[in-house]
Amino acid sequence: MSGNSRLYFEDMEEGHTVESASHTITAEEIDAFAALSGDNHLLHTDADYAATTPFGERIAHGMLVLSVATGLATKMGDLTGTVEAFTGVDWKFRAPVKIDDEVRVRLEVLKKRSMPGYDGGLVTFKAAILNQNERAVQKGTWTLLIRSRPSS
Amino acid sequence: MSGNSRLYFEDMEEGHTVESASHTITAEEIDAFAALSGDNHLLHTDADYAATTPFGERIAHGMLVLSVATGLATKMGDLTGTVEAFTGVDWKFRAPVKIDDEVRVRLEVLKKRSMPGYDGGLVTFKAAILNQNERAVQKGTWTLLIRSRPSS
Numbered sequence: 001m002s003g004n005s006r007l008y009f010e011d012m013e014e015g016h017t018v019e020s021a022s023h024t025i026t027a028e029e030i031d032a033f034a035a036l037s038g039d040n041h042l043l044h045t046d047a048d049y050a051a052t053t054p055f056g057e058r059i060a061h062g063m064l065v066l067s068v069a070t071g072l073a074t075k076m077g078d079l080t081g082t083v084e085a086f087t088g089v090d091w092k093f094r095a096p097v098k099i100d101d102e103v104r105v106r107l108e109v110l111k112k113r114s115m116p117g118y119d120g121g122l123v124t125f126k127a128a129i130l131n132q133n134e135r136a137v138q139k140g141t142w143t144l145l146i147r148s149r150p151s152s
Numbered sequence: 153m154s155g156n157s158r159l160y161f162e163d164m165e166e167g168h169t170v171e172s173a174s175h176t177i178t179a180e181e182i183d184a185f186a187a188l189s190g191d192n193h194l195l196h197t198d199a200d201y202a203a204t205t206p207f208g209e210r211i212a213h214g215m216l217v218l219s220v221a222t223g224l225a226t227k228m229g230d231l232t233g234t235v236e237a238f239t240g241v242d243w244k245f246r247a248p249v250k251i252d253d254e255v256r257v258r259l260e261v262l263k264k265r266s267m268p269g270y271d272g273g274l275v276t277f278k279a280a281i282l283n284q285n286e287r288a289v290q291k292g293t294w295t296l297l298i299r300s301r302p303s304s
Binding site for chain 1: 175181184185188189190191192193213214215216218219220222223224226227235237238239240241242243244245292
């Protein structure tokens with residue numbers, strides 16, 4: 001499923017799949033994430049050190065890639081303005097993301113449940129972050145709080 | 153458990169608990185994370201909008217707080233230099249973190265297993281991010297790849 005129609009809680013049917021735009025991970029983003037998170041592991045921050053590892057070059061923090069993916073998700077046309085919060089993630093970091101790799105996120109509705117006292121509910125998605133070679137570099141589930149369609 | 157002795161894979165016994173230093177979340181960090189992740193939800197970025205919500209003020213992205221916690225973990229004296237990678241998280245975002253809130257992370261060893269062909273193994277921790285009021289604002293498990301003690 002794709003397109004420009006905004007998706008509300010009522011529209012989240014099991015199996016519905018949406019996919020984000022792509023984003024290229026840069027060296028500057030890795031540096032900025034190291035500064036912000038405080039995770040200055042040399043594998044992320046030091047090209048000379050990284051060259052001595054099996055990766056051969058600097059890799060992005062897994063949490064940077066996941067953070068970028070959540071941002072990509074909030075900007076999907078389908079979900080813009082309807083995602084209220086991330087409430088849970090169950091997640092595996094499977095493969096490295098290197099500088100200039102392109103990542104995007106794919107979300108497939110697994111299940112949903114209404115929230116008492118809230119105009120909407122929780123939707124659990126099967127989620128994967130894919131790179132430019134269609135490899136799922138990270139995967140698992142995300143649970144998001146999504147709004148109901150406004151009554152007209 | 154605390155102290156300055158470095159912890160290797162062999163030292164990870166069930167129930168061992170370590171706790172990080174505290175970190176104060178700032179408005180500038182929230183702005184930087186919005187720019188880096190692309191998640192510009194108004195609840196994070198617009199004080200006037202946030203004032204109209206039940207939170208009453210801007211809150212940090214849950215993923216920012218989790219990212220800071222991973223950085224705090226890598227800087228714990230016990231774990232500095234022995235954590236090689238984050239391989240998985242199973243995580244609930246439970247309560248908001250606001251500007252000037254102080255967060256720290258507590259890790260308790262749940263289980264461990266050796267990795268064939270790697271000098272160390274995977275350790276799963278029960279993890280919690282606590283605020284200045286001792287409330288667990290985020291919690292779940294982290295699985296980290298941790299090195300063995302170097303042979304002397």
